[in-house]
Amino acid sequence: MTDTGNGTTILFAEPGARWRSVAYGPLLCLIVLILELVTAAQVHWFALIFCAALIAGFVVLQVIAGQRHVSVELTDTALREGTETLPLATIDAVLPERDEDSWDDEDWESARSLGELSGVPRRRKGIGLRLVDGALVQAWAKDHRGLRAALTEALGGADPDKAEDTGRAAPSTEETEHSENGADR
Structure with missing residues (x-):
C-alpha cells in the first residue's frame, strides 16, 4: 500500500x-x-x-x-480504470469469477467495461461489479485476481462467493472435485 x-x-x-x-x-x-x-x-x-x-x-x-x-488504480476511495473514476461508495458487490465449466455466460460479461474503451483491453480480464443502482459493469486488469482481492477488501471484505451477493449458490465440494480420469469434465 x-x-x-x-x-x-x-x-x-x-x-x-x-x-x-x-x-x-x-x-x-x-x-x-x-x-x-x-x-x-x-x-x-x-x-x-x-x-x-x-x-x-x-x-x-x-x-x-x-x-x-489502460492504467488501473484502486485507492481507499475510488477505482480508476483508464480515464474513468468510479467512487467505491457506488459499488455494491464484486461478482464471482466466470465458471469455466459453464456453457452460459455471466450477466456481467456483456456489461459495459469501465474506461472510455469499447471493451476490456487486450491481455486483461474482466471483473464483474454490481453498482448500488443495480447496474452491472466490468472492471479489468492484467492481475485480475489481485484487483479482485483488493476490491473485495476495500469494500469491506465481503465474500464474493456468498449466495446473497450473486443470486446463486456457491458450488458444493462434490461439484468442484473431478474424477482422476477426467471423465466428468
Missing part, C-alpha cells in the same frame, strides 16, 4: 505501459551497429540512427496512450 500526497492510500495499481519499453528499439539498433563494426561490414550509420529514433518515437506514443487509457 502506498500513500499518495492527498491522503488516500493506493491499494492496487497497474501502470498500463512502462517507459523502459522505449529503449528496446534503440538497443536493437545499437546491437546491429556493434555487429556491423565487429564484422567489418559496411556501417549504416544514418539508417540505424533513423530507425532507432523512429521506433522510439512510436513507442513513446504507445506508452503515453497505455498510461492514459
Whole structure:
C-alpha cells in the first residue's frame, strides 16, 4: 500500500505501459551497429540512427496512450480504470469469477467495461461489479485476481462467493472435485 500526497492510500495499481519499453528499439539498433563494426561490414550509420529514433518515437506514443487509457488504480476511495473514476461508495458487490465449466455466460460479461474503451483491453480480464443502482459493469486488469482481492477488501471484505451477493449458490465440494480420469469434465 502506498500513500499518495492527498491522503488516500493506493491499494492496487497497474501502470498500463512502462517507459523502459522505449529503449528496446534503440538497443536493437545499437546491437546491429556493434555487429556491423565487429564484422567489418559496411556501417549504416544514418539508417540505424533513423530507425532507432523512429521506433522510439512510436513507442513513446504507445506508452503515453497505455498510461492514459489502460492504467488501473484502486485507492481507499475510488477505482480508476483508464480515464474513468468510479467512487467505491457506488459499488455494491464484486461478482464471482466466470465458471469455466459453464456453457452460459455471466450477466456481467456483456456489461459495459469501465474506461472510455469499447471493451476490456487486450491481455486483461474482466471483473464483474454490481453498482448500488443495480447496474452491472466490468472492471479489468492484467492481475485480475489481485484487483479482485483488493476490491473485495476495500469494500469491506465481503465474500464474493456468498449466495446473497450473486443470486446463486456457491458450488458444493462434490461439484468442484473431478474424477482422476477426467471423465466428468
